Amino acid sequence: MAFKRQVGRLPIIPADAQEFNVTCHYCIVGCGYKAYTWPMNRQGGTAPEQNKFGVDLSEQQVMDAEAWYAPSMYNVVRQNGRDVQLVVKPDVNCSVNSGLGSIRGARMAENRPSRVTGTQAQRLSDPLVWRNGVWQPTSWDDALDLVARVTAKVVTEGSEDDLVVSMFDHGGSAGGYENTWGTGKLYFESMKVKNCRIHNRPAYNSEVHSSRDMGLDELNYAYKDYTLTDTIFMLGANSMETQTNLYLNHMVPGLQGGARMVVVDPRRTLTIASSEQYAGPENVLHLAIKEGTDLALCNAILTEIVDKGWTDAEFIAASTFPDGVAVAQDDAHPASLGSLEHAMTACRLSLDEAAEICGVPAADIARAAEWIAGPHEDGSRRKCVTCYEKGIIWGNDNYRTIGAIVNIALATGNVGREGGGVCRLGGHQEGYYRPGDAHVGRPAEYIDQFLIRGLGGVHHIWACDHYKTTLNASEFKRVHKRRSDIVKDAIDAAAGGTREQVVDAIVSAINAGGLFVVDVDIIHSQIGQNAHVILPACEANEMNLTSMNGERRLRLSEKYMDPWGNAKPDALIAAGVAQAMERVLREMGNDAYADQFKGYDWATEEDAFMDGYNKGNPEVTYERLRAMGNNGVQEPVTGFENGQLIGTERLYSDGRFTRHGREDGKALFCAAGWRGWQAPGKAREQAAHRFWINNVRANIFWQNQFLDQKNDFVQDRYPHPFVEMHPDDMVELGLNPGDLLEIINDNGVTQGMAYPMPTLKRNTVAMVFGSPAGSQGNVVNPGVNELVLPDYKHCWGDIRKISDATPQTAGISFKSPEAVL
Amino acid sequence: MKCNRLVDVGRRQFLRGGLVATAGAAAATVVGTGQAQAQTALALVDYPANRLANIADLAANEPMDIGYPDADSPGVLIKLGNAVDGGVGPDGDIVAFSVLCPHKGWMLSYNAGDRTLNCPGHHSRFDCESGGQQIWGHATQNLPQFRLRVEDDGDIFADGVDELIYGRLSNVLA
Ligand code: SF4
Ligand code: FES
Numbered sequence: 001m002a003f004k005r006q007v008g009r010l011p012i013i014p015a016d017a018q019e020f021n022v023t024c025h026y027c028i029v030g031c032g033y034k035a036y037t038w039p040m041n042r043q044g045g046t047a048p049e050q051n052k053f054g055v056d057l058s059e060q061q062v063m064d065a066e067a068w069y070a071p072s073m074y075n076v077v078r079q080n081g082r083d084v085q086l087v088v089k090p091d092v093n094c095s096v097n098s099g100l101g102s103i104r105g106a107r108m109a110e111n112r113p114s115r116v117t118g119t120q121a122q123r124l125s126d127p128l129v130w131r132n133g134v135w136q137p138t139s140w141d142d143a144l145d146l147v148a149r150v151t152a153k154v155v156t157e158g159s160e161d162d163l164v165v166s167m168f169d170h171g172g173s174a175g176g177y178e179n180t181w182g183t184g185k186l187y188f189e190s191m192k193v194k195n196c197r198i199h200n201r202p203a204y205n206s207e208v209h210s211s212r213d214m215g216l217d218e219l220n221y222a223y224k225d226y227t228l229t230d231t232i233f234m235l236g237a238n239s240m241e242t243q244t245n246l247y248l249n250h251m252v253p254g255l256q257g258g259a260r261m262v263v264v265d266p267r268r269t270l271t272i273a274s275s276e277q278y279a280g281p282e283n284v285l286h287l288a289i290k291e292g293t294d295l296a297l298c299n300a301i302l303t304e305i306v307d308k309g310w311t312d313a314e315f316i317a318a319s320t321f322p323d324g325v326a327v328a329q330d331d332a333h334p335a336s337l338g339s340l341e342h343a344m345t346a347c348r349l350s351l352d353e354a355a356e357i358c359g360v361p362a363a364d365i366a367r368a369a370e371w372i373a374g375p376h377e378d379g380s381r382r383k384c385v386t387c388y389e390k391g392i393i394w395g396n397d398n399y400r401t402i403g404a405i406v407n408i409a410l411a412t413g414n415v416g417r418e419g420g421g422v423c424r425l426g427g428h429q430e431g432y433y434r435p436g437d438a439h440v441g442r443p444a445e446y447i448d449q450f451l452i453r454g455l456g457g458v459h460h461i462w463a464c465d466h467y468k469t470t471l472n473a474s475e476f477k478r479v480h481k482r483r484s485d486i487v488k489d490a491i492d493a494a495a496g497g498t499r500e501q502v503v504d505a506i507v508s509a510i511n512a513g514g515l516f517v518v519d520v521d522i523i524h525s526q527i528g529q530n531a532h533v534i535l536p537a538c539e540a541n542e543m544n545l546t547s548m549n550g551e552r553r554l555r556l557s558e559k560y561m562d563p564w565g566n567a568k569p570d571a572l573i574a575a576g577v578a579q580a581m582e583r584v585l586r587e588m589g590n591d592a593y594a595d596q597f598k599g600y601d602w603a604t605e606e607d608a609f610m611d612g613y614n615k616g617n618p619e620v621t622y623e624r625l626r627a628m629g630n631n632g633v634q635e636p637v638t639g640f641e642n643g644q645l646i647g648t649e650r651l652y653s654d655g656r657f658t659r660h661g662r663e664d665g666k667a668l669f670c671a672a673g674w675r676g677w678q679a680p681g682k683a684r685e686q687a688a689h690r691f692w693i694n695n696v697r698a699n700i701f702w703q704n705q706f707l708d709q710k711n712d713f714v715q716d717r718y719p720h721p722f723v724e725m726h727p728d729d730m731v732e733l734g735l736n737p738g739d740l741l742e743i744i745n746d747n748g749v750t751q752g753m754a755y756p757m758p759t760l761k762r763n764t765v766a767m768v769f770g771s772p773a774g775s776q777g778n779v780v781n782p783g784v785n786e787l788v789l790p791d792y793k794h795c796w797g798d799i800r801k802i803s804d805a806t807p808q809t810a811g812i813s814f815k816s817p818e819a820v821l
Numbered sequence: 822m823k824c825n826r827l828v829d830v831g832r833r834q835f836l837r838g839g840l841v842a843t844a845g846a847a848a849a850t851v852v853g854t855g856q857a858q859a860q861t862a863l864a865l866v867d868y869p870a871n872r873l874a875n876i877a878d879l880a881a882n883e884p885m886d887i888g889y890p891d892a893d894s895p896g897v898l899i900k901l902g903n904a905v906d907g908g909v910g911p912d913g914d915i916v917a918f919s920v921l922c923p924h925k926g927w928m929l930s931y932n933a934g935d936r937t938l939n940c941p942g943h944h945s946r947f948d949c950e951s952g953g954q955q956i957w958g959h960a961t962q963n964l965p966q967f968r969l970r971v972e973d974d975g976d977i978f979a980d981g982v983d984e985l986i987y988g989r990l991s992n993v994l995a
Contacts, residue, residue, distance in 0.1 A: 004984050005983075713963075
C-alpha cells in the first residue's frame with residue numbers, strides 16, 4: 001500500500017506571517033517559492049482577513065489556486081533559536097514557474113531538518129573527528145586545528161600538489177556564489193591547488209569546452225525563447241523529468257502555440273510522450289539513434305542544411321570567422337576550429353551514411369534538418385532553440401559532439417535572437433565565482449587516477465560523494481578506503497598521544513601511502529565513511545545564498561531558518577580552515593606563507609559575497625537583490641537604475657561572440673569529424689556484453705536523492721534503484737517486476753530492482769544514476785575524453801538475478817509512467 | 822444528499838458540544854474569572870460517515886462519481902474486479918479516491934485499461950490498484966484514498982481520508 005501521511009488538516013498561514021524569497025535550490029530551473037514562518041502559538045483562520053491569501057478557506061479552492069499547500073510544504077523549524085511553523089510553496093508571481101511546484105521542490109519544507117517533526121535527522125550537526133575507533137563529536141576549533149596541522153605539514157614538507165581537493169562548482173543546493181568563492185579563495189588564491197576536481201567528474205574542467213572555444217557561453221538564451229520559437233531541438237535531455245518547470249511553463253506553451261519538437265535520444269523519454277500529448281504526435285520527431293552516435297547525426301543534419309542552402313548567410317558573414325583555421329587541433333583542442341567551410345571539410349556526412357551509423361531512417365534525418373532550418377512557406381526564416389544535457393555532456397566524444405550541435409545553431413543564425421539559443425539545460429543552478437584557475441592546466445589532472453596511483457596525501461572534499469558520482473567507482477572506492485584506513489589505523493594506534501604525536505602519526509601514515517580525508521557535507525555521505533574529520537555544512541535558506549538559473553537569472557534565496565546544530569555555511573568553513581592554516585603556519589615559523597591566508601575575517605555569508613562576487617560586480621548587493629525578489633535579474637548585470645538592477649535578457653544579441661576571448665568577436669565553427677567511440681575501452685566493452693547500461697534520471701528525486709534516501713514518500717516509490725528493462729528481456733532472464741538484480745562487467749558490479757519498460761529497445765536497460773543504494777558508476781570504465789570529461793553514458797554489462805522481489809519492492813506499482821488521457 | 826450529510830454532521834457536532842461545555846465549565850472554576858478560556862478542540866479531523874452507494878450499483882471496472890467528505894470534493898468509487906490491498910467488499914476489490922490531482926487540482930480521468938487515474942494538467946498518474954500510488958508525476962503525495970466500510974446490506978460508507986485533499990487545508994471544511 002502506498003505511503004500516506006495521514007494528514008487531514010494543516011495549520012493556516014496567518015495574515016501577518018513573515019515572508020521570504022526562496023529560489024528552489026534543487027535543480028537548474030530555480031523556481032520561485034515563498035517561505036512563510038510564524039510562531040508556534042499562532043495560526044491563521046479560514047476567514048479572508050485571518051489568512052495570508054485573503055481568501056475564504058472554508059471553501060474548496062479551484063484548480064491552480066494559490067491558496068493551497070500540501071503536507072510536504074509544511075514543517076516546524078528553528079529560527080533565531082526558536083521553533084516556528086514553516087510553509088514553503090511555489091510563487092505564482094515568479095516568471096520561471098508561475099506557481100508550479102515540482103515533486104522535488106514542493107518537498108523543500110519536508111526535507112528540512114526538524115527536531116520537532118523528526119525530518120532529515122540524518123543532517124550533520126557537529127564536527128566529527130576520528131578518535132578511539134569512532135567519529136567523536138567535537139568543537140570547530142578542535143576539528144579545524146587538526147585539519148590545518150595535517151594539511152600545513154603535508155604541503156610544507158612536500159608541496160601544494162600533495163593536497164587533493166574535490167569541490168562543487170555549482171549554485172543552488174549548498175553551492176552558490178558565497179560558497180564557491182570561499183573555497184575558491186582558499187585553494188586558488190591563498191594556495192594554488194591544481195590537483196582538484198568537481199563533484200560530478202574526475203577533473204577540474206568545463207563540461208562544454210567546445211562551446212566556449214567557439215565563442216558561446218553555454219547559457220545564452222532566455223527561457224521565454226521556448227515560447228517564441230518554431231522548433232525545439234533537444235538532444236540527450238529529458239526536460240519533463242529534469243528541468244520540470246522549464247518544460248511545463250515554457251516548452252509546453254511553445255508546443256501548444258504551434259512549435260514542433262525534434263528529440264534525439266536512444267530511448268523514448270517521458271518528454272517525448274508528453275510532448276506528443278501537448279503538440280500532437282505529428283509535431284514531435286523522435287530520432288531514436290544508436291547510443292553514442294549523436295555526432296554523426298548532427299553532422300548529417302548540418303550537411304543537409306548547408307546543401308539545401310538553409311544557412312543564414314548574413315549572420316555567418318557578420319558574426320563568424322571567415323577564413324580557414326583559427327585554432328588548430330592539439331592536446332587542448334580535440335578538434336580544430338575556424339570557418340564554416342573549414343568545419344565542413346571534417347563534418348560532411350551524407351544522410352545515408354548517417355542513417356547507417358545512427359540506425360535511423362535517412363528520411364527522418366532530412367525531416368529533422370527541415371524542421372530545424374527549412375524556411376517557412378512564405379520564405380521567412382525558421383527559428384529554432386537547441387538544448388542538450390547529460391546525454392551529450394556525458395556521452396561519446398564530448399568536445400566534438402557539442403561542437404557539432406553549436407555548428408548547427410551558428411549556421412542557421414540561431415543565437416542571440418528571439419526564439420533561438422543553443423544551451424545546455426543544466427543540472428544544479430550555477431553560482432561560480434572564483435579566482436582564476438589557469439594554473440590547473442588543460443587538460444587538467446585526472447584526479448581519480450592520481451589518487452588511485454597512490455599520489456596525494458590529504459584529500460579535502462566539499463559536498464562531493466564520489467562513491468555515487470564518479471566513474472570507475474569500484475576501483476576508486478577500493479583504493480580510497482584502503483588509503484584512508486592506513487591513516488585511521490595510525491590514529492587508533494596513537495590514541496592517548498598529544499596533538500603533536502597524533503599529527504606525526506598521521507603524516508607518517510600518509511608517507512606510507514595513506515590518505516588523510518576531510519569531508520565537508522550536510523550529511524554523513526558514503527565517501528564520508530573514509531573521512532578522518534567531518535565538518536557539517538548548511539544548505540540554502542539555512543544561509544543566504546545567491547545563484548543563477550539556466551537563463552542566468554540571479555536571485556538571493558533568503559535565510560529563513562538556523563543552520564542545523566553547529567553547522568555552518570561552506571564559505572565560513574573555508575574561512576575557518578584558512579584562519580587555522582594561518583595560525584598553524586605562523587606557529588611553524590612560516591610567516592610568509594601564513595600571510596597568504598589572511599583576508600577571511602567574514603562574520604556572515606554576505607561578507608563572503610562582498611569579498612568575492614561583489615568585487616567583480618559592484619552593482620550587485622544583497623539589498624538590491626532582495627528588492628528584485630523572485631524574478632531577480634538576468635546576468636550579466638549591466639547597471640542599476642531607478643532602484644532596479646539592469647540585466648541582459650539574452651547573450652550575443654549584438655552578434656559579437658566573446659566567450660573564447662577573441663578580439664574580433666567572431667564565432668568559430670568546429671571541425672567535428674565523426675570517429676566512432678572516442679574513449680578507450682568502449683568498443684571492446686560493447687562487443688563483450690549483452691546489455692547497454694544507460695544511466696538516467698528520475699523526476700522524483702534527481703538532484704536531491706541524498707536527502708530523499710531518508711524521505712518516506714520517495715523510498716516508498718523506489719525502495720531500490722530502478723533498472724528499467726524490456727519485458728521480454730526480463731522473461732528471458734527469469735526476472736519479475738521488483739526482483740533484485742546485479743549488473744556485472746570488468747569494471748565492477750552494481751545492483752538494482754527490475755522495472756518493466758515496454759518502450760525500451762531490447763538489450764538496453766535504463767538504470768537510475770547516482771543512487772545511494774546502487775552506484776551505476778561501479779560499472780562505468782575509466783574512459784574519458786582528451787580533456788578528461790567522463791563518458792558515463794556508455795557502459796555495457798551482463799545481468800543476473802540476485803533475489804525475488806522483497807515485500808517492499810513487490811508492493812509498488814510497476815505500471816508505465818506514460819499518462820493515458 | 823448533501824443536506825442529509827450536513828444534518829448528520831451537525832448532530833454529531835452537537836453531541837460533542839455537550840461534552841466540551843462540561844470540560845470548559847470545570848476549567849473555568851479553576852482559572853477564575855477575568856481570564857480567557859481555552860477552547861477545547863479535537864486533535865483529528867472528524868470525518869462524516871456517508872453512504873456512497875450499494876454494491877449492487879457497481880459494475881466491475883466502471884468508476885462511479887461520488888463526493889466525499891462533501892459534494893465539493895469529487896471522487897470515484899471503483900469495483901476493480903480483483904482484490905487489492907485496502908480493497909473492501911466480499912471480493913476485496915472496492916476502492917475510492919479523490920479525483921482532484923494533488924499537484925495543482927486538475928480533475929483526473931480514469932483509464933480502465935490499466936486501472937489508473939491520469940491528469941490532463943501535467944501528466945501525473947496514480948495507480949488505483951496500489952493505494953493510489955503516484956506512478957509518475959509532480960504531486961508530492963500519493964492520491965488521497967477514502968476509507969470504506971461495507972454494511973451487511975451492501976451499503977458502502979466512506980468514513981475517512983488518508984491524505985490532504987487538494988484545495989482544502991482541512992479535509993472537512995469548517
Ligand atoms: S523544477 Fe527544479 S527548481 Fe523547479 S521546483 Fe522542481 S526541482 Fe525546484
Ligand atoms: S494538476 Fe495534475 S499533474 Fe499537475
